[in-house]
Amino acid sequence: MKSLKITTLVAAAAVTISAISLPAFAADRVYKLKMAETWSANFPIFGDAPRNMARMAEEMSNGRLKITIDSSNKHKAPFGVFDMVRSGQYDLGHSASYYWKGKVPNTLYFTTMPFGMITPEQYGWFYEGDGMKLMEKVYQPFGLLSFPGGNTGNQMGGWFQKEINSLDDLKGLKMRIPGFAGEVLAKLGAKPTNIASGELYTALERRTIDALEWVGPSLDLRMGFHKIAPYYYTGWHEPATELQFLVNQRTWKKLPDDLREILRVSMKLAAYDMYTQSYHESGVNWATMASEYPNIQVKTFPKEVLAAMKKANQELLAEKSAADPVAKEIIESQAAYMKTARVWTNISDRAYLESVDSLAE
Amino acid sequence: MKSLKITTLVAAAAVTISAISLPAFAADRVYKLKMAETWSANFPIFGDAPRNMARMAEEMSNGRLKITIDSSNKHKAPFGVFDMVRSGQYDLGHSASYYWKGKVPNTLYFTTMPFGMITPEQYGWFYEGDGMKLMEKVYQPFGLLSFPGGNTGNQMGGWFQKEINSLDDLKGLKMRIPGFAGEVLAKLGAKPTNIASGELYTALERRTIDALEWVGPSLDLRMGFHKIAPYYYTGWHEPATELQFLVNQRTWKKLPDDLREILRVSMKLAAYDMYTQSYHESGVNWATMASEYPNIQVKTFPKEVLAAMKKANQELLAEKSAADPVAKEIIESQAAYMKTARVWTNISDRAYLESVDSLAE
Numbered sequence: 239m240k241s242l243k244i245t246t247l248v249a250a251a252a253v254t255i256s257a258i259s260l261p262a263f264a265a266d267r268v269y270k271l272k273m274a275e276t277w278s279a280n281f282p283i284f285g286d287a288p289r290n291m292a293r294m295a296e297e298m299s300n301g302r303l304k305i306t307i308d309s310s311n312k313h314k315a316p317f318g319v320f321d322m323v324r325s326g327q328y329d330l331g332h333s334a335s336y337y338w339k340g341k342v343p344n345t346l347y348f349t350t351m352p353f354g355m356i357t358p359e360q361y362g363w364f365y366e367g368d369g370m371k372l373m374e375k376v377y378q379p380f381g382l383l384s385f386p387g388g389n390t391g392n393q394m395g396g397w398f399q400k401e402i403n404s405l406d407d408l409k410g411l412k413m414r415i416p417g418f419a420g421e422v423l424a425k426l427g428a429k430p431t432n433i434a435s436g437e438l439y440t441a442l443e444r445r446t447i448d449a450l451e452w453v454g455p456s457l458d459l460r461m462g463f464h465k466i467a468p469y470y471y472t473g474w475h476e477p478a479t480e481l482q483f484l485v486n487q488r489t490w491k492k493l494p495d496d497l498r499e500i501l502r503v504s505m506k507l508a509a510y511d512m513y514t515q516s517y518h519e520s521g522v523n524w525a526t527m528a529s530e531y532p533n534i535q536v537k538t539f540p541k542e543v544l545a546a547m548k549k550a551n552q553e554l555l556a557e558k559s560a561a562d563p564v565a566k567e568i569i570e571s572q573a574a575y576m577k578t579a580r581v582w583t584n585i586s587d588r589a590y591l592e593s594v595d596s597l598a599e
Numbered sequence: 600m601k602s603l604k605i606t607t608l609v610a611a612a613a614v615t616i617s618a619i620s621l622p623a624f625a626a627d628r629v630y631k632l633k634m635a636e637t638w639s640a641n642f643p644i645f646g647d648a649p650r651n652m653a654r655m656a657e658e659m660s661n662g663r664l665k666i667t668i669d670s671s672n673k674h675k676a677p678f679g680v681f682d683m684v685r686s687g688q689y690d691l692g693h694s695a696s697y698y699w700k701g702k703v704p705n706t707l708y709f710t711t712m713p714f715g716m717i718t719p720e721q722y723g724w725f726y727e728g729d730g731m732k733l734m735e736k737v738y739q740p741f742g743l744l745s746f747p748g749g750n751t752g753n754q755m756g757g758w759f760q761k762e763i764n765s766l767d768d769l770k771g772l773k774m775r776i777p778g779f780a781g782e783v784l785a786k787l788g789a790k791p792t793n794i795a796s797g798e799l800y801t802a803l804e805r806r807t808i809d810a811l812e813w814v815g816p817s818l819d820l821r822m823g824f825h826k827i828a829p830y831y832y833t834g835w836h837e838p839a840t841e842l843q844f845l846v847n848q849r850t851w852k853k854l855p856d857d858l859r860e861i862l863r864v865s866m867k868l869a870a871y872d873m874y875t876q877s878y879h880e881s882g883v884n885w886a887t888m889a890s891e892y893p894n895i896q897v898k899t900f901p902k903e904v905l906a907a908m909k910k911a912n913q914e915l916l917a918e919k920s921a922a923d924p925v926a927k928e929i930i931e932s933q934a935a936y937m938k939t940a941r942v943w944t945n946i947s948d949r950a951y952l953e954s955v956d957s958l959a960e
Binding site: 297298357365394473499503511517539585586587589591 | 655658659660661714717718719720722723726727728752753755815816833834835838855856857860861864865867868871872874875876878879880881882883885886889897899900902905906909939940941942943944945946947948949950951952953954955956957958
């Protein structure tokens with residue numbers, strides 16, 4: 239009886255191996271990967287993307303790929319994700335590329351750029367243009383791979399205590415605005431600063447700062463800024479903020495082909511899914527805001543101010559291009575791609591939105 | 600010697616099974632699935648989506664999921680995909696939901712609607728709103744599952760021999776325009792018709808028809824319409840055309856959980872990927888068209904004409920709602936979702952595009 243069982247089992251196992259040409263028993267290994275995210279525990283939307291990714295990877299691999307996620311509460315280094323994944327302390331990271339510009343200046347360009355591409359244009363650049371290739375060029379020397387990690391959609395220009403009517407109103411303005419956009423505003427006489435999210439409300443309430451940008455209605459509403467700053471400006475500085483999955487190259491290389499593809503696909507889909515989720519949450523939260531806080535005044539910066547911001551932005555890009563050939567290559571690639579894609583954006587969705595909006599209900 | 604080998608193999612197989620809790624030998628089966636697509640062989644973009652899907656599914660499953668695709672050249676029934684997947688002749692299909700409105704009227708609503716949602720809004724409705732649930736309600740009685748299968752982006756309003764200056768110009772206008780949009784134009788006195796793609800050029804050239812809509816620059820350019828019709832109108836009738844994956848429910852049920860998730864994820868990612876590809880190709884082909892055929896006149900329908908189209912559209916929707924409670928449920932769900940999402944679209948991407956466009960280069 240016992241020998242009969244063994245025979246049956248062996249026969250079945252033999253069929254398995256020959257039928258699907260697996261490397262012998264590759265399926266028996268469980269790969270346990272550790273991921274560090276920049277976000278704190280239970281951070282909505284941003285934190286949902288890596289969990290969506292990990293769940294898909296585990297289910298598709300039938301448990302052979304198990305990814306555990308540590309939030310910043312645990313690893314205590316929200317802006318140490320690059321280093322921790324580089325060293326191999328973590329296999330994976332979820333963060334945003336522009337946080338690393340102090341370490342590796344050319345990482346700046348793979349999140350979003352002031353006056354740059356909107357989300358579907360930027361996905362075109364990443365996947366159908368040169369975006370992925372250029373990102374690999376920047377990250378490869380550090381033993382890292384970087385992939386799009388979820389898009390917030392177009393971000394709002396921020397909450398202001400006072401209306402911005404002219405360039406003079408920017409002079410001396412203390413504003414929480416990180417990254418390249420902060421450099422742009424500094425050129426125009428503002429005082430950009432970065433403040434951790436937990437301290438933002440108090441800083442604005444006590445007038446330590448006069449203004450701040452955070453994300454948009456999907457995440458701003460729960461922060462309560464509308465209670466202490468009446469003006470909410472439309473965006474210019476982050477038209478397509480894309481988060482990032484980081485992967486240690488040694489981890490990537492040791493995965494078998496099927497699990498590598500499962501990881502790649504899970505990351506890519508989780509990124510698109512976050513864009514859809516952000517779009518949805520933005521609409522829902524905007525409606526809540528409009529009905530519960532009808533006094534919020536939505537504004538667009540005056541043309542004079544936007545024109546000066548754009549000029550300062552172009553000057554900064556020219557400086558970066560002159561200083562570094564890889565920066566030049568990326569900046570030129572993005573500008574050329576946007577020029578072609580924007581014509582289509584304007585003739586398709588924008589023309590459509592203007593057409594239908596001009597009609598009575 | 601022989602018995603030793605057997606012992607080793609059995610031990611290894613046992614480890615495999617216990618370590619990953621597989622149902623015994625689930626991994627040994629190769630599932631060979633057959634898919635029928637509506638498109639002819641080598642049809643660009645539309646045909647790339649199911650091939651992208653099949654490749655991901657095969658690689659992620661390490662060959663356990665093999666999907667072969669028959670084009671319409673082979674199965675000879677481009678509009679028979681619904682029936683062939685329903686009967687089990689094919690496991691899967693790639694087509695468009697609104698092609699089945701003659702068989703099952705409520706399939707109409709899951710592709711795109713005149714004056715309806717743009718692509719990111721519609722993905723929000725599918726995945727974060729009630730879209731998927733309602734689509735299941737419509738397809739479930741036929742033993743079918745339907746999933747988004749790739750978005751073309753906003754389609755152009757079509758190629759016209761004569762300029763449309765007033766409602767009078769629509770009277771008697773013979774136009775190839777299928778689906779709900781054709782019904783809308785018929786209400787305004789036009790003569791909508793459907794003509795297979797291979798005969799479109801000749802029909803327009805010989806004035807059998809006065810106008811036609813096809814897709815947009817991503818696919819129109821290779822059709823040559825710009826050579827025989829000078830006016831190219833912006834869109835109103837298909838703002839977010841979503842193709843469709845159909846799955847026979849019996850096939851779905853017999854797949855193990857991991858392969859079912861692999862199939863679901865591959866379809867969902869292939870759909871998003873096609874949107875990015877369409878966006879890219881639209882931009883690139885628009886640029887080619889503008890440089891090689893500068894005489895094409897891009898027009899938007901006059902407000903009077905658009906207003907009448909919208910009114911006719913609303914009347915038709917009211918008729919469908921009155922006639923069928925499920926149609927009513929879908930139409931109301933879409934209208935409510937669009938209302939919330941459109942406010943966000945206008946304050947984010949649209950406000951941004953208008954801001955930056957108002958500035959000098």
